[in-house]
Amino acid sequence: MIDRLTLHNYKAFQHAEIPLGPLTLLTGLNSSGKSSVLQSLALLRQSHEAGDLEAVPLMSAAQAEGMRGVINQGFLLNGELVSLGTGEDVLHEDFTEDEPRIGLAVDEGPYHYGWTAAYEGEQNLLPLLDVELPRDAEGAATPTGPEAVTPAFLTAPFQYLHADRISPAEFYPRDHHAAVGRGFLGVRGEHTVNFLRHHREDIVPPGPLRHPKAASDRLIDQAAAWMGDLCPGVDIQADAIEGADAVRLSYGFQGTLGATRRRRPSNVGFGLTYVLPIVVACLSARPGTLILLENPEAHLHPHGQTQMATLTASAAAQGAQVIMESHSDHVINGVRLAVKRGLLAPAQAVFHYFRGDGTGVEIVSPHVDGDGMLDQWPTGFFDELENTLDQLIG
Ligand SMILES: Nc1ncnc2c1ncn2[C@@H]1O[C@H](COP(=O)(O)OP(=O)(O)O)[C@@H](O)[C@H]1O
Ligand SMILES: [Mg+2]
Known part of the structure; x- marks a missing residue:
């Protein structure tokens, strides 16, 4: 399972570290970066499937330094899963550092995997500058078998369903x-x-x-x-x-x-x-399957949307990892209910609320407890019903 996704100078994100769980719900206003999160994983997957993100042999840091610029691989921006355009579209407008670089990284259990690509404005394939050696939580390189070289999510069964x-x-x-x-x-x-x-x-x-x-x-x-x-x-x-x-x-x-x-x-x-x-x-889905979903609630009536949450929570409870973008109160409440019913442990349901302010994205992450209650309700986070009722009653 992917426990954390790191985005650096990528689209709306200057730098973001996003914890992921068996079931992750991405919410927020339109154009706040939700789909971009799913797209980053699809981009890695698409690059890997095209052979552009092959496992890099384990090397010492000095060897890796010597390989800089030689690794003829990269992020394949346009393909079957996503069409992101060119480097110019993908590089965060207000990128950090002198040299523009786009970094994506994932943590799977104790292993950390990172890829950094150079910015090529007009290119479809952004060349890799650096591949971080898999390392464990203490930062030590971990040359222990093939699973330490290729992250599981790149080869596991995979589904990605767009909103359209x-x-x-x-x-x-x-x-x-x-x-x-x-x-x-x-x-x-x-x-x-x-x-x-x-x-x-x-x-x-x-x-x-x-x-x-x-x-x-x-x-x-x-x-x-x-x-x-x-x-x-x-x-x-x-x-x-x-x-x-x-x-x-x-x-x-x-x-x-x-x-x-x-x-x-x-x-x-x-x-x-x-x-x-x-x-x-x-x-x-089977244990290990990664499922990315955009707006699974689309065109469903309210009760169907709640049931949709039950279905995705069930897939997560049986070992799949589901990451979904949703605008639906009924989906979020359905996930809370799944936790209350014990289908998922509280820590298995991860909520993120994205707020874009034009220059970057702020991510607020309410936690759910065993009763399905959330510990915070940031402004704009599924408060529309309450706001409207206030106006109707007031
Ligand atoms: N290269 C970039 N630099 C800065 N912001 C970007 C870049 N590419 C896209 N964005 C921003 O990302 C947002 C779109 O993200 P998206 O993931 O499609 O949103 P959502 O799925 O939440 O509706 C828009 O606000 C857009 O301005
Ligand atoms: Mg979207």
């Missing part, structure tokens, strides 16, 4: 490599339906993710049960279309006159299709 996801459609692409080979749902969830078709028989492991009211432990029934919580009474089906590189999604509604009649996604509303990738990402 698939909309109801007749057909979805049937990309065998993405959905079956890599198990990746796509940043817009575009491979979800095909993934579901291939993995329908997978068993959801016992634990809070396993829905007690589902017809079986199979992924397809589990997904249907969770979808039913988000939109009561629905069931889902994913079929291949013979002779075409596409799969079809259909919905059924139980308890209605036409219970056996299938409905096309475009006829059952936007919310369902929008939310399916998140349900599948959470249910297919």
Whole structure:
């Protein structure tokens, strides 16, 4: 698990150290830097997948010094996961130090990994200047096996779902490599339906993710049960279309006159299709999976948003790491409730409130206790309801 993310001269952040937990909630005003946090992890992942962030052999500090400028690797700014533009877009406007450098670092348990890239205004690949040797909490280099060289999050199963996801459609692409080979749902969830078709028989492991009211432990029934919580009474089906590189999604509604009649996604509303990738990402997660979510509440009614929090908390409780950006009171309250119910320990739910003032980002991090109560409510942090009620009543 990533315990801490450090951003240096990166986008809205001059320097920020952001603690992360099994379930991390990023909240705050628009344009306060929330998505940029998710993008930094996606950037590292994308660079690694392209072979631009290979594990660097363990070296002494003197050897590492000698390697400066020789390591032909870097941050790949534009790719499948994120398109950040050029160095000029990524370097923090008001960068510190004489020489512009962009630094990203993660801590995983006792290990610290850091990458520093040079600023190249027009470049798509920002060349690495320095790779910090993995070191333990005491600062000692730790040459102990491959896990000390490549951080786990770069190779673990991974999902990243943007705010802008698939909309109801007749057909979805049937990309065998993405959905079956890599198990990746796509940043817009575009491979979800095909993934579901291939993995329908997978068993959801016992634990809070396993829905007690589902017809079986199979992924397809589990997904249907969770979808039913988000939109009561629905069931889902994913079929291949013979002779075409596409799969079809259909919905059924139980308890209605036409219970056996299938409905096309475009006829059952936007919310369902929008939310399916998140349900599948959470249910297919395994210990160590990293899930990045932008606005999982989008297009859901209030109770569905609370249920969404339960689902993501369940994935975290079963060993996935979920980092999500949300504007929803219902999501934040749903996470508090998950803590109160004991689904997550208080320390496993991490809240950050981002406040951008144009020059940088201030991060306030309320803590939750075992009763689901938060120790502080900074101005602007989910206080809109109260403020509006005050005006209505006053
Ligand atoms: N290179 C940069 N230097 C300084 N600020 C930046 C830079 N790139 C983006 N920003 C700022 O980051 C913010 C956008 O961050 P983003 O993560 O998209 O916000 P959110 O997801 O919270 O809406 C904007 O305020 C923008 O001005
Ligand atoms: Mg955002």
